[in-house]
Every structure is written in structure tokens, then in C-alpha cells.
Amino acid sequence: MGIADRRIEDGNLMQAVAKLTPEKIKAAYELVTKGEAGARLSTYYQSCMRCGMCAQACHFSISHPDDPSYTPVGKMDQTMWKLIRQKGEVTPDEVYGMAQIAYTECNMCKRCVHYCPVGIDTGFITSLVRRFCYRLGVVPTYILDTAHSHSAVMNQMWVKQDEWIDSLIWQEDEARGEFPNLRVPLEKEGAEILYSVIAPEPKFRTQLIYQAAAIMHEAGLDWTMPALPGWDNSDMCMFVGDSEMMGRLKRCHYEMAQRLKVKRIVMGECGHAFRSVYDTGNRWLGFKDWPVPVVHSVEFFWELLTTGKIKIPKKFDKPVTIHDPCNITRGYGLMDKLREVVHMLCDKVVEMSPNREHTICCCAGGGIINCGPPFKSVRVAGNKAKADQLAATGVEYLVAPCHNCHGGLEDIIGHYKLGMHTKFLGDLIYQLMEKTRAE
């Protein structure tokens, strides 16, 4: 049992590992554990009692009940604990395994925090293992490519400058068929709201921009979208372990809002991008919270619905269940607002158990889905736990306000033949809202 028994071939992992030497490995180990990490890693390593209480926390270990190498502590033992125990003297093959665990078998969803009496942050340790692997270049091909895209064009999907503006204008054009006076205001200085999205939206989920524009238009808001780099709030660099680039991306995002002198940034239905602005990227830049207020879609929709700017004449009549994305519930406490929004939109809500801050991860987040096709089977097999939970609700519709969650949930719904459909809040609001300004 262990990662060596389930090695998955990945182009860049193999290439990068072939170039490793004991000296390089040791140097990266020293840099990460002594140069960058501090008291938290040291105390966590020493006070982890190896009690195994976290085994029941992780969707990977719940889905593989007979294999202890999938438990949070089991994964720590094969990665960071092993590195520290052996003072960084590990073989390139072992580094391969560590990368495979850190990038594809831990979503950093932090559910295990609720199980650890000592208060050990396993997700944080995984991020340090990724940092170590990143310093050695041992990163799965697909996610590394998205990080390279960030470095080159400041967005995740190699979207070029003209393509971005073109996509926005295209969606404006489309939407004007329905709402004649609709605009997607670009670069409007001093607007109330700056709307930022993740690069996959212009790339292949363009209808989400259409829907957002429709909602903004219907609510009569003073909003704008940026034309220049910084428009992509996503952050794969945070997930590969490229902290320097993560910092640049967040600075770019915040500075874009400051340049446009907007009151606040409203962010699309994304989990990890939100994590990068309130938890990781801001810390790297030295902000305790954020230099420009950032509001997640869940909070934003809650405002629109409670203030009556958007009216729902008839609720969605089929029963739905709610998936709590870790980054905005366990990560930011939006579970109550999420429920209130869903109840304002839907007649019948069937809750999953466990839910709210104890939510079981979608198994796509934390960069895992971004590791691409080679590792798809890992996350689908690793999330039988969520599939069972979904099946137990017996409903057909699933609300999940996070792009990664959508991807991961759709994959398990397909694999386990659950016959469910995933919905963004934006989908439901666009579908159900009163369209007073439509033709």
C-alpha cells in the first residue's frame, strides 16, 4: 500500500524527475522547510500524534476504506513527514510519489481540520509539499501549463488580450437580443462594482458572462468589467506552489480595481479564486484581508435578492440539494447566505449530510481537476463518498456555486450514473428572475 503502487504516468512528472539529483532535492527541501516554512510546520510535525482520527475526514480515505495510505495522516507520512524524517534525503522516485499525492490526492479542502484535536492544518502542509515539488519542477503537465499561462498572459487559459475583449463584446451582443439596452461596460472608472471572472468563463463557459450581465442589467447596477490584464481572478499558481506568481496575480487583480477606482470587486461563482484573495495571495502580499473589498457571488446574489433588486416571481419547482464548496463555506463561512439564497430561489431543498462547514469535497478543487485527464480516474474513484451522499438525497438538481465543484461533481454524477444536473446560482437566477427590461 502506498503511492508507489499506484503511480500514474504524466509527461512532465517523468521528465522533471529524470533531471533530479540528491543535491537538488536536498536544496529544495532546505529552502522550503528552513527558508520559508516556520513554526507552524515544525510544531505540526512534532505534535502530530499519529492517532489516525483524521482517517474518517477525507473523501479519499472514506472512498478507499481499506487503504490507510489515503488518509490525511497517511498522505502526510508519505510526503512531508517523510521529508523531515529523512532530512530531505529522498530519491527522485519518491519525489514523483510525493508530487502525485500532493497534486492529485489532496484537495486541500481542510475537512480534516474538524477531526484533529491538536489543530493540525493538513491542507497547509500539502501546500508546502507542492511548493517543494514546484521548486524541483515536478508538477503535473496540465496544471503546470495553466500556471505557465498565468505567467505569460496573466490568465489561466492563454486567453489573448483581444480575445478577452472580443468575448465580452460577443456576449453583450448576444444579450442585447434579449435585453435591448444591455451593456457590458468596459473600463468604467469609478463604477460601484467591478465584476471579475475566471479565465475558463470566456474560454468555454461564456454563457456565464451573459447571465451575469443580464442580472447586473436587470438589477440596474453601476458596474464594469476590466479590459486589461488582471481580469482573471483565478490562481493556479497558488496551487502549483508558485507563490511568487500567486503574489503577482493578486497584486495585478487588486491594482486593476484600484486603477478603476471601483468601490468593490464582485467575483463570479468560483471557490479557489476567492481563497486566493482572502487567504493565500493576500498573505503573501502582506495584507491581513484585502486592499479592495471583494464580494463573492453568493453574498452578492443574497444582497440582490434581499433588497429586491432582483425579484423571483416563481421559484424553481423541482427539489434541489446544495453542495457547499469548501473555499466559501469552510473557507469563508458563506453556508448560511448560500442556503438563504437557494431557499429564495427553490421551493424544496433536500440537505445532504454532512453539509455546511462539514461538507465533503467535490474532489476537483485544490487544483486536482486541473491536473487533467491522466488523473481523472483518481478523483472519480476518490470521491465515491460524495457520490453516495448525492445519491442519498434522491433529487435531480444540485446547486453548487463553484466552477471546480461543477466539474468534479459532473464527473462523479456521470461515472456513478446518478442522473443529476448541476446548477450555478447564476443559472437559476437568470432562469427565474423577473425580466422587466427584456424585450
Next chain:
Amino acid sequence: MQTLYNFATGPLLWASFAIFLAGSVWRIYSMIALARKKEMSVYAYMSWGFSFRSIFRWLTPFGTLGWKANPAMTVGTFAFHLCLLLLLLFAPGHAEMWDYNFGLAIWSLPEWLADTLTVVVIACCAFFAFRRLRVPAVRYVTTTHDWAVLLLVFLPFISAFLAKMQLGNTLFMTLLHVLSAEAVLIAIPFTRLSHAIFSPFTRAYMGSEFGGVRHCPDW
């Protein structure tokens, strides 16, 4: 052996207290200094309210998701630590030490209760050993270090019990009790047992980060 016992309860005892105290202070101080150097965010997020909220919550048996999901471990952990602390402070033999050495008559547990608590601690050690051997998730991550500290903590209790019951050579058992307890004291700052001094801090930080940044309970 008697001479060794006098030495163990004399100079060696003071030395182990000194190493334990100085070691703990040094370890905590160096961690605080390291956090100040590397992780200022820890200071930024630390909050008294959220820290104690988390600490008290986790001190409540079955008060957290982790405790609820592991009922046997919850009973074992709480019984072990509670009995250990009660015996450390109020074992009748320890009270006699306070009385004889410092003229302090402190309250002590009745003999029968102290004996029972000792058996409970021994049983908990056996339970922990059983988990390390038979529960796959625990067995997978158990190292020699974990066995060593479990044995180290087990020794003072089994020897105290045997000495009290006058089974085996009483002098040897009493000596073993004193020496192993001193070894535990010395080991606390430098081994896995350092959770005794660090866990209030790790718990407090987790409580603060979840309360202040994540707006969400950490249990």
C-alpha cells in the same frame, strides 16, 4: 539500588524539573521567535476569543466532529489525560511528598480511587497500543518514536501500580517509577510528547484562523 533511589529522588529529580522547565520555555520561546521571523500572519490572525472558543470546544468530550466520529478514542483520550493529570497532582503518594518535603498538606485522592485511576491509565495505554497494532490507519503511520513515547508514558503508571500493590521488588518498582517519570519530564519538550506544550498554541491558531479568516467553526 537504595543509593540510586536517593539520587533519583534528590539531584536527578531537580535536574529533570530544570530540564523540563528550561526546555519547555526554550522550545516555546524559539517557536514564538520563529513565527515572528517567518509567519507574521500568525500574529495578525491570533485572537483570544477565537483561541479559547476552540480550546474549550475541543476540551468538551464529543463536542467536535472529530470526537463524535471516534467515540472510543474520545473516551480513551479524555480518560487518559484526565486520570494522568489527577494522579500527577493528587496521588496520595505524591501528596506525601509535598507534605514531607515542603510541609504542604494538600488534598489527595482516596487510595481506592487513585488505584482505580491508575488502572484506567494503564488500560488506556493498552488501548492506544491496540490501535497502533490493529487499526490500519494508525498502524500505517506508527513509527518507533510513537512506540517509544507510549512505553515511556506507560512505565510510570505500571510501576506505580506494582509498587503500590507490592508486587515484585518494591524498591525496583519505586525506582522505575521515579526514573521513568523523570524520563517523561525530560522527554516532553523534545519528543512527540511536546504536544503537551504546543497543542494549546496550535489549537489557538487554528481556532483564530477559522474564526477570524474563515468565519467558520474549527470543530
Next chain:
Amino acid sequence: MKKRHLAGPFRAAALVAIAGLCLLMWLPAALSQEDIKELKPEALAPQTRPAAFFMHDAHNEKAGIDDCTACHHGKDKDGKMDPEDNSAGTACVDCHAVNARTGTPLKRAYHQQCISCHEQKNQGPTYCGGCHKG
């Protein structure tokens, strides 16, 4: 605790019986100077540990103690401990009350008497079970 609920007559009878027993136990010691084998002062009853094993004559012979004041110290006129004053024949409890507020309580006095000497001389047991064996 149950004793408290005993009815009056029973309680009186019990007290008389206990007093009688105490007198009876005094009797042999007063009549004959039989060798002391253990220290089991009634004042400390009920004992929670076995009585301290102590062969008076054999102990003194082995330890080479001729002077009674080595253990049986007395007190001066201020009530302070006087190592010169011989108190042999007086029971320890006569000066060292069990719950003494001033001075040394009885149990502490016994422990200090035996253990400190054993420690100083590095001879004789200093651990609990060394004396309290049964």
C-alpha cells in the same frame, strides 16, 4: 458516612467499645517492655497503607544507635524541638498532634524522623514500600 445515621444508643455503645479497645491495646505496652515490631499509631487510624515495619531493637543495633535522643527528641521551654532533651517513654502523638496547626503534625513527624535520617546516612529505605509493607 453511615455511622452518622446510627441511632443514639448504638452510637454510645460503639464509642464505649472503641474506647475499651484502645485501653486494651495500651495494656501490653504498659505492662511489659515488649519489642516494637511496627509503627501503627492509633491516632492516624484508619491507616491507608500497611503499618511501617520497624524492629526497634534490631534497627538500633544495626544502625549503632545507643542514644535514645537520636529519635526521641524533646522540646525546650519555648516548645521548639530540642535534640538534647530525652523524650523516651512519651508517645510521639502527645506532642505531635495529628492535625497540629503549629509544630509538626504526627504523620509528617514520623516521615521526617525516619526518611531524613535514612537519607542523611544513605542507609535504610527512603521509598514508600520500604517501610510500609504488609
